[in-house]
Amino acid sequence: MILALVEHDKGTPEELSLEALAMARELATAEGDSLEAVAFGDEADALGDELGEYGVEAVHCVAHHHLERYAPDAWAESVVQLASEREAKTITAPGTDRGREVLARVGTSLDAPMATNCLAVDIADDGAYELRRNRWGGSLIEHARLDGEHKLLTAAEHEFPIEPAASPTEPSVSTFEPDVDDDLFAVQVDRVETGDEEGIPLGEARVVVGGGRGVGSAEDYDQLEELAELLGGTVGASRAAVNEGWRPHDDQVGQTGAKISPDIYIACGISGAVQHMVGCKGADTLLAINTDSEAAIVQKADWAVIGDLHEVVPELNEVLRDAA
């Protein structure tokens, strides 16, 4: 049996969990095995209908009086106990903070290897998994073998399509009560602080106007801000610009910052280092504005304007303003 950890918001599965479930289903189909899901939190029992569309045969809702707040060690121990009871040898999780840290803890309990950022998984003749996984934020691919009594995998972001199963199921929904010691609650969310977020989050914006070293100063981002506003988007920055102190780190697009997936990314004065490009490869289209026609970003863009952003952007803003 293949067991998939599913994160959800009051019974609605999260997108990255459905992607990981797609990976798990491929494995279940290839192995001729069944697919079951484990979920925590309020209204997990409402997951049955939707997960049935994705071929899940059973949904296990973990119930414990101390689990009203997230606790990674207790989650992991619950998954380990459930996997033992249901004889699951492969366990998958979404490529999220929680998915990865819970599965890594499952790995320590079961003394099992874990492959993260998986793109595709095949089964070798000897039962080992032959997989491809992202390295360097996806600018390199590793071909690897995952072998052991238990195998743990997380899915790379936005690589597995979310498609309903050819034959939907009507999953059984049951409650699983783990036996979890108090010391497994040493790490637990104490409280949640809501942010005073203004504007559109980078990860959700349809238009992102990015500025790099070529912008030249914090003040010069005003032009990019105006362009973003005219297009109903938001401003991003390269690591170089953040290091200069022109923008806060929250605006950073790249391997160690935000991963964006807008309809268009307008990259202004950005050279296009690998670490930046892995943050914006989810963009449908890319327009580069750069003085250097040889810049890497120009090679990777759909469209490019060779010129100074300090000339092009104000002019563009004026035209857009007049048209509005």
Next chain:
Amino acid sequence: MKVLACIKRVPDTGAKIVLTEDEQRIDTSGLGFTMSPHEECAIEEAVAQVETHGGSAHVLTLGPPEADEQLRTGLAMQADEATLLETDEEEWSPRATADALADGIDRLDDEGFDLLLFGNESADAANYQVAVRVASELGYPCVTGIKDLEVEDGTAIAKREISGGEEVYEVDLPAVVTVKEGLNEPRYASMRAKMQARRQEIESVEPRAETRAGGLEKVRLEAPETDDSPAEILGEGSEAVPEIVEILAEEVEVV
């Protein structure tokens, strides 16, 4: 307070990653080396916590002899001591790495560290698990993906970004914390500090790791195909503005 920052030497890749002919590694001829930005923040945090609370900051890596370059970066950032768990060039699996680090940490210090900082994931392999495994072997609590950290009276108050805010953890020290870039602004080492770091002694220790059957094994690397079709050049300077507007209106439909 004794604080440890664990780091990893990785190639400083430029605009294009080239592989060696055997597809086992990145062709590093002509490339410099660095560490992940997350780990620069781990070192900064270690040094800053010691500046606030007193104690000492220690930098540790598992890597080839050349990784002393990254340890010296840590020393130049005012870490007090540095230790190299010296390997050959070969890459170690996440489990073997965690085994060797946990064992090395045990041997480094009898009193033990109060706070052990790691990058959330390494820049190259991104296995997202070494710190969790080390914490488990040492029996310490572990929080990951942290972008805000305070230490008060033997407790680490650590915050992680979630949609619409932050979730807050409070864990007793000693603890393992994995951090993300944005936690702090790593200091620039002065030329004088770099010169001093060059003369400082780095302890080199032979790592011990249990080798286990089965696991995660790299077979080869592949540079994914990229779309190298050149961009359509819309024009030079502001003469291209009408073309940009057309694209925004017709192709992307955002105006």
